[in-house]
Amino acid sequence: MEATRTALVHHDDSVPGRLMTSAIALFARKGYAATTVREIVEAAGVTKPVLYYHFGSKEGIFLAMMGEALREFEATATGALGTRGSAEERILRFFDSMFALMLEHLDVMRVLEAIYYGPPQGAPFFDFEVIHKRFIEILGRLIREGVESGEFRPGDPDDLTWAILGPFEVVRGMSFSHPEMDFGRDTLARLLKVVFEGLRAAHEKELVQ
Amino acid sequence: MEATRTALVHHDDSVPGRLMTSAIALFARKGYAATTVREIVEAAGVTKPVLYYHFGSKEGIFLAMMGEALREFEATATGALGTRGSAEERILRFFDSMFALMLEHLDVMRVLEAIYYGPPQGAPFFDFEVIHKRFIEILGRLIREGVESGEFRPGDPDDLTWAILGPFEVVRGMSFSHPEMDFGRDTLARLLKVVFEGLRAAHEKELVQ
């Protein structure tokens, strides 16, 4: 059950690395429950006891995979905060970093999100909540700074936070369901700008409100 | 393999209805692959051959479930279009109808989306694409009308469409991952208003662009 300590998401060609690479690809393509240990070890070119030796169980390799993802997320999120500029610029930069990280590890993210948003598929418990919570917390702080400085219009900071999260959710979803449409970082930036700016025509602004 | 023709999502207490109710709840809670036929029939208070008699297979009951969902979606989407008002009002109404439908069938949606956005979990093929496509197509048409009438500012209609989809994606995700937070229809309406209006303060509008 002991997990390895090396960075397995950036899979080297060691035996545990190859096992992890295979597991990620298979979990992403078929789901956790539908993937068999036999398939994982065959794709890695080893036999079953090798997986049990290195990861202890099917659950073990899953948890190792998620643990590594969590560490990378924390590092990137923290790094993206140490920049300067307007609230709008900092929000753009934060989303861009997070989305780039996601695109780098699309398969891991697919597994992670399938379980976070959907049925657990028999996968062991993993506290995805800390990731989601931290993401929203960072975003909320950036929004609040923008409201306090007068850069953003007054309004419920929570509502503004959820609203600006929208474009990220859209490109995230499309990256999974329609990777061929290439909803990349530029698309995300464009959609964010639309939300910053609003949809209404200028002359409508005073009319409605 | 023959599917029943009655509305199974609004489960009556017939035997096929009870089987469908159980299957929906279990697929939603554990995932398609992780749910066993034995669990379904036990929850429905019948034995295994009964499921095979009515639905032919585990795949059969899944496909019946999705077929029913597709029919309900089509009916609601078409109904939501026959209303008048400004583009903004019609968009709000369209989203509200779709979200209400989703909340009514949270479990079915959880299964559907887990497979649409994530790994298929060994579930049989179902063309979810027609649902997604029709959703976007309707939204795009409403946006284009608003741009042409001058109600919305000029801009790439596709970008505006994806941007206004954001709030829906946010409340959808939160309904699944945090049902206790009650991201309901009112929240959706508020977030949509934020996007219509934009985040920037009024005096910033001309400065940036």
Place this chain on the structure above:
DNA sequence: GTCTATACAATGATAGAC
């Protein structure tokens, strides 16, 4: 660390009586 061989429970599905 990796192998062959296998234990053993659970799975989807069916035969045949009623």
Place this chain on the structure above:
DNA sequence: GTCTATCATTGTATAGAC
């Protein structure tokens, strides 16, 4: 239409040799 009993297969996991 629903049951009991059972099948063949596949699942995770392990023992023991090298």
